Amino acid sequence: MINVSHNELITQCTKAFEGLQRQCGESDMIANMVVDLEMVGLNGVSHFVNALHFLALEQDEAVYVEPVIDQQLTANLFGCSILCHLPNLLDFTLDNLANRSSIVLNITQCHHRWLAFSELIKLAGKGLSVKAQWLNSSDYKQVIYILNAGELLPELYIVNHKATTSELLSIMDLQSLSIEISKKTFTFPFIKENYQHLSSCDLQAAKQHAWKHGISIAVEHWQIIKNAASEILVESNEISPLSES
Template structure:
């Protein structure tokens, strides 16, 4: 089905607020989902998959250490990264004043596709970004490269798990490695890696069409999101009928 950007953001916002969490900002997370959906990468589906984690995980800050000047290690303790990645990225950008390249290793996290939105913002800050992870469900490897001045990244994804190409970054399927640099990254050859490429032009075309014609969302995923959003609604009562800003005596 086709939905507007406002409908999508509102639904995600309500669904997240309904979880009544302390960590995470509903408006930021809603835009993380919308940005991924706008380029055709199933942001709604990834958020729906994140909801059970968000509902059951420990609602507390994550552990962050900086063992060296050019490395940050974050242990999310099995949490979805949507609540914590924006703060981690903000901290990392501040550290880039001292170094030319910085590696962020995020361990024990879920829903890494939803990092897309936060990573895209780095280009406007004059930084290049490379991220890689292995999907926990099917072990397909994903590589994300966004250089300075670019609006849309180049994405590479393996057809299936290949032991020949498993690197240290993929030892744990619930980890993610993000590299920030003041210099651009070289683009790998998909054929050499054995990856399929989703190029930036394709993402851009989907994005433009979504703003022009509406955002395409799978019917079943939209229904699931709307059901999650209704959790935030409350039944009419004598108090609620008086209005949110009215003085009750």
């Protein structure tokens, strides 16, 4: 493991994304999505390292959003990461919320849903409440994210359903993300035996520890990010002689 500062990690993640030379996605915003998740102890760097492989190969174009039906919007990412598209999708959803009390954004065939964490926090700062949920493809556990207006960090519930895989898949797709945005507050679920609750207090404690002691990440992950970040320097050096001629 290696300890890095918040600013170091932001800088390297920004450069790593810029090295991909993509049209969709803003590097500074994406870096903050990664680091904000890492700061609360939820493996933002690990998710980003995994995402780098997807981002290098996936389509680089805007996403089509289907018109509102029954207060729901649907966007199909066709197997792409949410990293490059979520901020714009949320902006579009908020535009459609204007004359409604609530709206649901369903993102299908998407990856790296944990990295939605900090973009959803911004909604609470705008006086809105948000409830997001998805089914982890790795362990079939349901993740429920609830953050009410004005709060700084969400309540997270990881549910180990006592159901067969086919029963779970009939309720929720393995690669979907459902985000409900409301002008009213959400109630929290009753904690059952099969619920793991990560409270906002737990997340805040992890965040304070990271600010005080630095962010501890795997050496191999740090090297992958640095290698990706160096791509922007290589391309810059290759281009500069031409710009001088």
